[in-house]
Amino acid sequence: xxxxxxxxxxxxxxxxxxxxxxxxxxxxxxxxxxxxxxxxxxxxxxxxxxxxxxxxxxxxxxxxxxxxxxxxxxxxxxxxxxxxxxxxxxxxxxxxxxxxxxxxxxxxxxxxxxxxxxxxxxxxxxxxxxxxxxxxxxxxxxxxxxxxxxxxxxxxxxxxxxxxxxxxxxxxxxxxxxxxxxxxxxxxxxxxxxxxxxxxxxxxxxxxxxxxxxxxxxxxxxxxxxxxxxxxxxxxxxxxxxxxxxxxxxxxxxxxxxxxxxxxxxxxxxxxxxxxxxxxxxxxxxxxxxxxxxxxxxxxxxxxxxxxxxxxxxxxxxxxxxxxxxxxxxxxxxxxxxxxxxxxxxxxxxxxxxxxxxxxxxxxxxxxxxxxxxxxxxxxxxxxxxxxxxxxxxxxxxxxxxxxxxxxxxxxxxxxxxxxxxxxxxxxxxx
Amino acid sequence: xxxxxxxxxxxxxxxxxxxxxxxxxxxxxxxxxxxxxxxxxxxxxxxxxxxxxxxxxxxxxxxxxxxxxxxxxxxxxxxxxxxxxxxxxxxxxxxxxxxxxxxxxxxxxxxxxxxxxxxxxxxxxxxxxxxxxxxxxxxxxxxxxxxxxxxxxxxxxxxxxxxxxxxxxxxxxxxxxxxxxxxxxxxxxxxxxxxxxxxxxxxxxxxxxxxxxxxxxxxxxxxxxxxxxxxxxxxxxxxxxxxxxxxxxxxxxxxxxxxxxxxxxxxxxxxxxxxxxxxxxxxxxxxxxxxxxxxxxxxxxxxxxxxxxxxxxxxxxxxxxxxxxxxxxxxxxxxxxxxxxxxxxxxx
Numbered sequence: 001x002x003x004x005x006x007x008x009x010x011x012x013x014x015x016x017x018x019x020x021x022x023x024x025x026x027x028x029x030x031x032x033x034x035x036x037x038x039x040x041x042x043x044x045x046x047x048x049x050x051x052x053x054x055x056x057x058x059x060x061x062x063x064x065x066x067x068x069x070x071x072x073x074x075x076x077x078x079x080x081x082x083x084x085x086x087x088x089x090x091x092x093x094x095x096x097x098x099x100x101x102x103x104x105x106x107x108x109x110x111x112x113x114x115x116x117x118x119x120x121x122x123x124x125x126x127x128x129x130x131x132x133x134x135x136x137x138x139x140x141x142x143x144x145x146x147x148x149x150x151x152x153x154x155x156x157x158x159x160x161x162x163x164x165x166x167x168x169x170x171x172x173x174x175x176x177x178x179x180x181x182x183x184x185x186x187x188x189x190x191x192x193x194x195x196x197x198x199x200x201x202x203x204x205x206x207x208x209x210x211x212x213x214x215x216x217x218x219x220x221x222x223x224x225x226x227x228x229x230x231x232x233x234x235x236x237x238x239x240x241x242x243x244x245x246x247x248x249x250x251x252x253x254x255x256x257x258x259x260x261x262x263x264x265x266x267x268x269x270x271x272x273x274x275x276x277x278x279x280x281x282x283x284x285x286x287x288x289x290x291x292x293x294x295x296x297x298x299x300x301x302x303x304x305x306x307x308x309x310x311x312x313x314x315x316x317x318x319x320x321x322x323x324x325x326x327x328x329x330x331x332x333x334x335x336x337x338x339x340x341x342x343x344x345x346x347x348x349x350x351x352x353x354x355x356x357x358x359x360x361x362x363x364x365x366x367x368x369x370x371x372x373x374x375x376x377x378x379x380x381x382x383x384x385x386x387x388x389x390x391x392x393x394x395x396x397x398x399x400x401x402x403x404x405x406x407x408x409x410x411x412x413x414x415x416x417x418x419x420x421x422x423x424x425x426x427x428x429x430x431x
Numbered sequence: 432x433x434x435x436x437x438x439x440x441x442x443x444x445x446x447x448x449x450x451x452x453x454x455x456x457x458x459x460x461x462x463x464x465x466x467x468x469x470x471x472x473x474x475x476x477x478x479x480x481x482x483x484x485x486x487x488x489x490x491x492x493x494x495x496x497x498x499x500x501x502x503x504x505x506x507x508x509x510x511x512x513x514x515x516x517x518x519x520x521x522x523x524x525x526x527x528x529x530x531x532x533x534x535x536x537x538x539x540x541x542x543x544x545x546x547x548x549x550x551x552x553x554x555x556x557x558x559x560x561x562x563x564x565x566x567x568x569x570x571x572x573x574x575x576x577x578x579x580x581x582x583x584x585x586x587x588x589x590x591x592x593x594x595x596x597x598x599x600x601x602x603x604x605x606x607x608x609x610x611x612x613x614x615x616x617x618x619x620x621x622x623x624x625x626x627x628x629x630x631x632x633x634x635x636x637x638x639x640x641x642x643x644x645x646x647x648x649x650x651x652x653x654x655x656x657x658x659x660x661x662x663x664x665x666x667x668x669x670x671x672x673x674x675x676x677x678x679x680x681x682x683x684x685x686x687x688x689x690x691x692x693x694x695x696x697x698x699x700x701x702x703x704x705x706x707x708x709x710x711x712x713x714x715x716x717x718x719x720x721x722x723x724x725x726x727x728x729x730x731x732x733x734x735x736x737x738x739x740x741x742x743x744x745x746x747x748x749x750x751x752x753x754x755x756x757x758x759x760x761x762x763x764x765x766x767x768x769x770x771x772x773x774x775x776x777x778x779x
Contacts, residue, residue: 097546109481395557398550402484403491422490426514429561430553 002375004032005046005073007064008054013038014233014258016201016287017056017078023172027364032371039063045071050375055137057081057282059088068137072385074374075137076145076167080154080283080306082137083118083128091119105401106135108409125206129280138162139413142381143374145367147285148306154283159413163377165370169285169310171294171358174261178295184270188263190254195219195226195337198271198297200264200288203234203255208277208302208325210243215330217247223337226252228275231267233258268292272343273336274299277329279321281305289316290358296351298343300332314346315353388416396420396427433503433778434466436494438512440474447615448695449509449525452572452593456506456523459767465775470494474511476528479542483554486511503778507566510555514562521774522563524571524580524588526692531555532583533690539619560584567777573693575715590718591773592765595695597671601702604679606751609637609664610708610740611681613674614696616644620688623653624710624733630657631737634744638685641666641677678703682751683743687731690714701725701762704755708739725758 006028008021028034035046040063045051051073053064065085068075090099096119103115114131117123138144138155143163146152152166185192197216203209209230216228234240234255244253259267268274274292278284279302289307292299293315301307303318319329336343374381390397400419407415437460439453453469460467470492475485489511494502495518507513509525530540531552542548563569563586570591571577577588595601614620622640629638640650640663647665654663669677678684684700687710694716700707701719707726709716720726729739743751 101547104480109478112478112480395554398554399483399487399558403487405484422516423487425565426490426558426561429557429559429564 001033002049002372003035003047004028004371005035005037005048005051006054007037007051007067007073009060009064010036010038013060014202015056015058015060017054017061019261020078020170020172020287021054023360024170024364024367027360028368030364031368037063037067040066050074050142050371050378052076052371053137053141054078055082055085057084057284059085059092061085062089065089065137069140072140072142072382074143074145074371075141076147077134077138077151077155078147078284080134080151081129081132082134083131083282086133087118087128102133102136103131105405106133106408107131108405126280129282132283135408139408140385142378142385143370145370148283148310150306150309151283151285157411160411161414163370163374163381165366167363167367167370168358169287169290170360170363171290171354172360173265173291173294175265179266179269181270181272184266188266188270190227190229190270191225193225195223196229196271197226197273197275197333198229198231198267198292199275199277200231200268200292201276201286202232203230203238203240205235205238206278206280206282208279208321209238209240211326211329212275212277213240213243213249213253214247215326215333216252217244217249218330219333219337220249220252226337228253229267229271230255231259231264232256264288265291265295268297269295271297272340273297273333276300276307277302277319277321278305278307279325285310290354293350293354294358296347298336298346299350300329311350311353315350317346384414384416388419390420394427395430396423399423399427432464432466433775434468434500435460435775435778436502436505436517437467437469438489438494438505438507438515439469439471440489440509440512441471442475443473451596452525453508455593455596455767456508456770459771460775463768463771463775466500470512470515472512476530477541479530479548479551482528482551483558486514486555486558489514490516492516504775506774510559513566514558516565519777520566521777522566522569523591523770523774524563524569524576526572526576527559527579527583528555529579533579537689539689556583560586568773570773573715574718575690576692589773591770592693592698592762593770594765594767595699595702597675597699598702598766600671600675601699602675602679603704603755604676606682606705606748607680608635609639609681610683610685611639611641611677611700611705612685612696613641613669613677613699614686616640616642616646616650618646619691620646621710621731622646622650624687624731624736625685626650626653626657626659626663627733628736628740629659629662631733632662632740632744633737634741636662636682636740636744638663639666639677639681640664641669641674643668675703678705681705683708683726685709686716687713687729687736688716689731691716694719698762698765701755701758704752704759706743706751706754706758708736708743710736719758719761721757725754725761 009018053068054076057079100115103111144155145165147169219226274297276289285306300317302321308318457467505517507522510528513522534540569588571588574590580586580588683706685708686696691714697716697719710731722728727739729735
């Protein structure tokens, strides 16, 4: 049986990806001899026929990122952008030049300019989202698995010809069938008759909660029983309380803190509407969205985000993140408030959709088939990756990288440029 | 008919001495019966981080033949055109990328003391050494350029002076009351020193500056700031006839760039039989100017230059004519035939 090393943070690491991987392991074990690596190995990495790297845009994935660069394997790209991860690996470890090198390598002169702003913490949230810094791991991979159609399209443009799988994000619910709304509210202490809008997952600045707080405050002026529940922990830098005070939301905001998966599901089931806005989007596919759809709740997502591209309109409700975002969100919520039948219709449609295409056994089988085919061509693929390359620390590697940038920019990552013969004589001029 | 490809790095929309020299090289190769073309690749030298990438474009080219026509000889000129690959490569080196060499660490250099810039500098030096080693022969436009090549790359180069643009048309009218400079107005030419000196001269010397460049406005402000508008005149771009006339009527030429590669002003001035005022650190200019014989050489300070100008103004016209004649004799052998003979030696 093929030995598969699965690299990822695992529970109790506070990460949605850790949960995702833990859920998928039992199904994968039907196909492979699985060994997990959930932290930096003390010695050599475990021997394996194939490595599977789960990469997300957070520091928790630092050891996976380093391993993926050192030993080619299959990369599961949970986020399109790995910018924050690379920032953590470089700037936050005091290696600003290393970060600037990465930015220039990936985006040329523009990258170097933007990198200088970001390294001084002047980049805001938008710039890192626009410069995903994922080229290293993508180029060095034997294959790429994406969890959204949006990211799959981007990978295909970046790495034409490289084995790739668009794997629907699996649906995994700890309580199956999902609990009823009333039962969940009773268990969680939420009012039975309230209009509950739930924002699931870690509350971060790109979840648009400032907008949601203002909209909910206006909704409560007319419907005092409406309540906004943040079902998860909140980034300590996020001034949620201040926003609520400013908007006079009063006790219409509840923040649960980090939840066990069962209670997380209960909060989704307790909701009338689930709010999963994200802007700027880093191309991440949200497990919370899939679960919310699975329990049959209408989910509002940001137009242009991975979730909006992944699911048909009607299964999710896209909200334009532009200048009219707040007005649009308010109009949707008022309409859904007034139309319980519509809420049920959308929720039912959502549940049917994800239960058809996102089942754990189906997705695990698809992943196993893909990994098997990559493993079959591994020897040739590794040889191809190593061809026409040189150690980057040396002059030869530096010269090769300078030329290869032009090919990368044209999506010709896999094209053998025959650089060695052209450049080796120049590198020999070093005194 | 033998074929020659002249390789030129060019900044689009910028025409300077190097571009003129390339076009004259081509014209004279054709005059001597060679089928000639020029391959020019755009070159951008800033920011420092982009230099190597820009330079390597040359390495990717195959110029051994074109549409079935074999290229018998390639003549790379300045950095980075000599990175081109060809079995018969004879370089006529105008200059290397001086910021990676003699200008490194000076105020005229944009390289920083960072690992990235050090890497770029190391790479440029390595590439230059290797690519020039591939050449059948390396000629330089001056002994100064050859000396830099020896010092920094450990390579031998033979100087082969290029004739100035208007060879055969220079003349002598009079030894007037002005010093003359013609050329690009950039920082390395150090016209600021001359303008400052003009505030200090005691004789009746005036300075006429012909040419355009990025420093024009700054120099104009300096002239106004020092109140020397009555002594220093900025003429802007002048025609060929005007240029020859200005040399012909000047008392002497001023030319004191920092470690200049070659310097047409010196040669043009000597062909007009006029001495040259220069400085001890002017590089290629000093290959021609012998103090007291063909010009005056001062320390690179306004005070010393002012003294040198006053000295020149104190000499009678006969002395100036004598120096002009000596200068003329010094450059009389510079000709295109000598240049073409040497460059094409391997295919004739």
